Amino acid sequence: MTQEERGPVHAPELEGGEWLQGGPVPIRGRGKPVLVDFWDYTCVNCLRTLPYLKEWHRRYEALGLTVVGVHTPEFSFARNADHVREAIRHLDLPYPVVSDGAGVIWQAFANRYWPAKYFIDARGYIRATHFGEGGYLESELAIQTLLAEQPGFDASTTFPEPMVPLRTEDAPGAVCYRVTPELYCGFQRGLIGNVGDVAPDRPLDYPDQGRHVEGMLYLEGEWLLSGENVARPFGAARGRPSRLHLGYMAADVNLVMHPPLAGGSGVLRVLLDGAPVTAAAAGEDVRDGLVTVDVPRMYALVKSTDVQHHDLVLETESDGLAAFAFTFTSCVVPVGRS
DSSP, X not given: XXXXXXXXXXXXXXXXXXXXXSOXXXXXXXXXXXXXXXXXXXXXXXXXXXXXXXXXXXXXXXXXXXXXXXXXXXXXXXXXXXXXXXXXXXXXXXXXXXXXXXXXXXXXXXOOOSSEEEEEOTTSEEEEEEESSOOHHHXXXXXXXXXXXXXXXXXXXXXXXXXXXXXXXXXXXXXXXXXXXXXXXXXXXXXXXOOSOOOBTSEEEEOOOSOOOTTOEEEEEEEEEOSSOEEOOTTOOTTOOEEEEEEEEESOEEEEEEOOTTSSXXXXXXXXXXXXXXXXXXXXXXXXXXXXXXXXXEEEXXXXXXXXXXXXXXXXXXXXXXEEEEEEOOEEOOTTOO
């Protein structure tokens, strides 16, 4: 029997986490629809969907919709509730958010994706889902359908026209290419291209091997490679930067980083295709070719209007600065269609 033949299933209650803003929000017996969004504040795809969620909250809260953000962390540092609270404040999220640090709610929903949206009707049934970016028109129409089904809902209510796409690459006509997939920096899930002496969990001085395969990360200089990340070790030689080499195919490049655990901020230098990154190609977190890493989060390193191959080199002399994962964007608007 298929899922369609079985019909919708009851959504689990949002139990087992810590409510950081608003809540708790019950599912069953509520009599009003709920939109549950699984997200992580280090996830680029999650961050790109948040403006739509914020606007849906503004448009439809008074009509009965409750948006709930379930923050399930991908990296260990994002289990820290204070980091999530700061992200909520920085991102100006207006709806309830529960921290799912142990993944209890994630498991109850049998979820597998960031971001993931579950559209729950007034009876507590999951009526629709959407994973990843996109589908904003269909999602808003699903919200309107669930609102109209509420017991006692005024049938004369006029819903607003669905949102106009907030970015050109969200609109019809955008093209999404196959680009370099998310690249982790730790040895548990990463693709580390160095051969020979790779030393998990202890400092090592890695030589530059010269030839680099696209989509793999190469270490040069002193690094401490751990399961989740790679970090410049404390006590590394002064005047000798540690480097990360990455050949990639994408439009934009982002990197999740953590500042030194000893305190203070770290500094990262960005070079693109053998030269300091230009202002035109620099991501929003780059200033004069440098990134200041002062809080654990995702940092935007490179931006482009086209998907192309590039060689990226990152340099740091900040002991303790840690890199966790690279993410890449794939959707662009072809010239003449914007």
